[in-house]
Amino acid sequence: MLKLMLACCKVYISESRNKAALKSIEKAASLFPDVPIVNKFEDEIYNRVGYTLVSKLSPNGSCSLKNASFAMVKAAFETIDFQEHCGTHPRLGVVDHICFHPLGATSLDLVADTAKSLAFEVGSNLQVPTFLYGAAHQEGRSLDSIRRELGYFRPNSSENQWRGGTEFETLQLKPDEGPARATQAKGVITIGATRWVDNYNIPVFTNDISIARKIAKKVSGRGGGLPSVQSMALTHGGGTIEVACNLLEPARIGGDQVQLEVEQLAREEGISVGKGYYTDFSEEKIIESYLKLVQHSD
CATH class of the missing domain: 3.30.70.670 (Formiminotransferase, C-terminal subdomain)
Structure with missing residues (x-):
């Protein structure tokens, strides 16, 4: 198992109540059968869902994981209006956060390259301000530092609720990819690569x-x-x-x-x-679940 070159991607979406939207997002992921959704964690009060995907990674870093995650992001933006969001979990955008983790024998550098490639596609093709963190950022910027700069930890409504849309369109912090202006319907996205969390x-x-x-x-x-x-x-x-x-x-x-x-x-x-x-399986359980799913599909 240690020789396996696998990568994990966690996609956090600011929505759990709109079942039709979640169905569209999951349908987009299903077009990549070699990248199964190993876990799904929903919380209606937080109005947030987290998907965990796993894929094999080749020695040069190419894999379907980036394509599957991009398809999910695209589907999310097509089916969710961030201005209609409300929940008790902070968020920055329709797709709030994506993190890549190395599994097995995979290096952190390889998954960082995958994260950067996804960020480029999201920023350029979907025109969403995209911030890199962890090993995907040239200076190793942390996720919480980006969030603090963008007001992530301050509720913007009564009773500690976070409502959709950003207070600003022109961003105070320059994104690594995509435009410097955020739209109310999409918000911004953070993409990074770290060791397991x-x-x-x-x-x-x-x-x-x-x-x-x-x-x-x-x-x-x-x-x-x-x-x-x-x-x-x-x-x-x-x-x-x-x-x-x-x-x-x-x-x-x-x-x-x-x-x-x-x-x-x-x-x-x-x-x-x-x-x-x-809110998710352990690293070992993720690998075990992935292998079972792959064997079953074969």
Whole structure:
């Protein structure tokens, strides 16, 4: 298995309620049978869906993964109007974020080349401002730094809701590909390449967003907490706020450690938490699921 040259692509789309749009996006992906959707994670409150695709990668970096992801992006822009979006998860565009990860024996440089190639196509063919990050960016710019520059973490509506459309058309940060102006119907897109990242969300039982934000900050590396952990507090309805975490080095700091830390911080605030959950399979499970799907299709 270690000799396998595979690449993974995670496509996050700012929509989960428009089932016809999701059907069109998935139909576009199905035209590339060698690039199966290994996992799909929907959250109607966040109004967001994440797709995980996997493909073989040749030694020169060519694969169908870029073509499949481009087809999904194109279908998303054709079926979703960003101005109609509303949810409790932040977003920058119809297709909010795409990340490529190397699997098996694949190098990070190879998937970075794939990410850059996709960014060029999205920027030039679809005319959407496109920002590169991680290994796909020449200076290794981080995803969260782009998001901070573009106001990603600030709700733009009441009750901690994010509505579609951007507050600005002429972008303060120059995109790496595509026009310097964003349209209200599409927004912008971020595309990058990194080592594997786990996403782990923990429900905190409170309606006080300020307390949840305090916990989220304290558990993060940025706030002096666990190294390689990024986190934010997101309203999730029913008296629950989630501490949503990106685990940038899951082999070093995993979900169990984050869970214990959030539980301790919550106790100090006099509130309780529920058991957290991953929004995707582990890296090993992704490879295993891909191999089963390929064998079944054969």
